[in-house]
Amino acid sequence: MGEELMQQLRSRATELLLREEWNESVQAYSHFISLCQHHISRIHQHTDPDHLFKLQKSLCLALSNRAEARSRLRDLANALQDCDGALEIEGTHFKTLLCKGKILLGLNRYSLALDCFKAALLDPQAGLKCGALEGYLDRCKKLEHQSRTGAFDLSDWVVNGFRGKFPELAEYIGAVQIMKSEISGRGLFATKNVDAGTLVLVTKAIATERCILPEQNDDSADNIQLVMWKNFIDKVVESASKCKRLHHLISVLSSGEDEDVLEVPDVNLFRPETQESGLSMGKLDMGKILSILDVNSLVEDATSAKVLGKNSDYYGVGLWILPAFINHSCSPNARRLHVGDHVIVHASRDVKAGEEITFAYFDVLLPWRKRTDMAKTWGFQCNCKRCKFEEQICSKMEIQEIQMGLERGLDMGDAVYRLEEGMRRWMVRGKEKGYLRASFWAAYSEAYESEKTVRRWGRRIPAVEAVVDSVLEAVGSDERVLKAFMAGLKRSGGGGVVEIERAMKLARGVYGKVVKKQAMRTLISLGY
Numbered sequence: 001m002g003e004e005l006m007q008q009l010r011s012r013a014t015e016l017l018l019r020e021e022w023n024e025s026v027q028a029y030s031h032f033i034s035l036c037q038h039h040i041s042r043i044h045q046h047t048d049p050d051h052l053f054k055l056q057k058s059l060c061l062a063l064s065n066r067a068e069a070r071s072r073l074r075d076l077a078n079a080l081q082d083c084d085g086a087l088e089i090e091g092t093h094f095k096t097l098l099c100k101g102k103i104l105l106g107l108n109r110y111s112l113a114l115d116c117f118k119a120a121l122l123d124p125q126a127g128l129k130c131g132a133l134e135g136y137l138d139r140c141k142k143l144e145h146q147s148r149t150g151a152f153d154l155s156d157w158v159v160n161g162f163r164g165k166f167p168e169l170a171e172y173i174g175a176v177q178i179m180k181s182e183i184s185g186r187g188l189f190a191t192k193n194v195d196a197g198t199l200v201l202v203t204k205a206i207a208t209e210r211c212i213l214p215e216q217n218d219d220s221a222d223n224i225q226l227v228m229w230k231n232f233i234d235k236v237v238e239s240a241s242k243c244k245r246l247h248h249l250i251s252v253l254s255s256g257e258d259e260d261v262l263e264v265p266d267v268n269l270f271r272p273e274t275q276e277s278g279l280s281m282g283k284l285d286m287g288k289i290l291s292i293l294d295v296n297s298l299v300e301d302a303t304s305a306k307v308l309g310k311n312s313d314y315y316g317v318g319l320w321i322l323p324a325f326i327n328h329s330c331s332p333n334a335r336r337l338h339v340g341d342h343v344i345v346h347a348s349r350d351v352k353a354g355e356e357i358t359f360a361y362f363d364v365l366l367p368w369r370k371r372t373d374m375a376k377t378w379g380f381q382c383n384c385k386r387c388k389f390e391e392q393i394c395s396k397m398e399i400q401e402i403q404m405g406l407e408r409g410l411d412m413g414d415a416v417y418r419l420e421e422g423m424r425r426w427m428v429r430g431k432e433k434g435y436l437r438a439s440f441w442a443a444y445s446e447a448y449e450s451e452k453t454v455r456r457w458g459r460r461i462p463a464v465e466a467v468v469d470s471v472l473e474a475v476g477s478d479e480r481v482l483k484a485f486m487a488g489l490k491r492s493g494g495g496g497v498v499e500i501e502r503a504m505k506l507a508r509g510v511y512g513k514v515v516k517k518q519a520m521r522t523l524i525s526l527g528y
């Protein structure tokens, strides 16, 4: 009677699995599995090796199938437990190894996934059983290599005009650690000297929400953004409720209060390979989630972020965990690039070991007052060195006069001339000169764009190359600065090896080292 019931249950569970009715199939398999385990425990007492062997085989297959159904339901922790249960019975069970490998690959635990696929390959009939295994092995090897070395290459995709699917990217954490920051709370710091373009990290969003914004910025745009924000919150809550690790990682993010007393987590916690054991669920009520999202979500289309392969009229918001430890600076040394749901953070200028990695939450080629307003909308008062310097110098009457003059249509060459003269008198040098030039970038770039202005002001305004250099030193690479450099190069008829190498370095600072030379030229020419 017992065996007949088991037989029926197993057939029913298999049928549900084939019909892709995952929840029902999990229930049926759970019933079968507990009956099976009960029988096995009883048979042990009477030692019937043959019967025991058959039951264990059935149990192994049932666990493997339940793992498959659970993985489709994104119940990954339990799916992995089922895989381990099945592999305890039969360490080389092909179907289970493939299922476990796929789950681990989806969780970005590449080397563990690779172990599973390699073990599955040892099955003498692996080739016959699953042609896809080779595909998984290749993908996994590529991603494992990327995550270990940071060697990403988007060249083909860029050169082909971003056609087709987004390139598959691994998660990667470069030479960085989390430490207490002088700016606020915790920050991300370089542990090695790196040059412009070097990748700091690559990570996939916990959740994103996107829409195409209507052309007019009216009530309907506000409504769309509200609905988006609600959907986004729902997605984050769902992800956190399904995964203990994510729940924990989200709970260590700042909710904007008492940042200076927050714990400083080890950066290894954010590596996908980190074991989950011992992670507390942390307290995450809805109020806290909302504050965390308010403080840590990023929009993809910020001036400081590049979005590759998407139309410009679309708007996206997302939560990327490790980048949420990066503070804002108006003198940033890093930038971000969005490719699909991944964000790539790279150095936008050379960075020294021990320096804090910062990127811009908003446009930093703007005057101090405007930046102060932007920071306010983010809910903080900017604490960076550039703001501290400019807060003082901007109280000078002359600077305020130039500002007002610009608003009233002062000639751009004149504005640049007055600022340069002022800086000479106030003995503003080095990086600080770059800060002010960056603040008045609109005037500089407009002046250099006009042949007439350049001719009229001649040597009374500095050469574009000198301004580009100092702005770069102050705020890192930016596509507008790169554009001005390229235009200057064209005007002067230059283009020797040295200049081209300089342009390439600038471009690496804007886009990061994710493409080879030819594709970098494509990006430069697209002015992306």
Ligand SMILES: C[S@@+](CC[C@H](N)C(=O)[O-])C[C@H]1O[C@@H](n2cnc3c(N)ncnc32)[C@H](O)[C@@H]1O
Residues within 6 Å of the ligand: 183, 184, 185, 186, 187, 253, 254, 256, 259, 262, 295, 296, 323, 324, 325, 326, 327, 328, 329, 330, 378, 379, 380, 381, 382, 383, 384
């Ligand atoms: C995404 S979090 C950055 C990481 C945060 N410092 C932490 O400890 O988790 C953003 C918050 O950091 C703080 N912050 C970031 N950049 C800042 C800056 N330049 N000046 C002052 N506070 C800043 C603000 O409180 C802001 O709401």
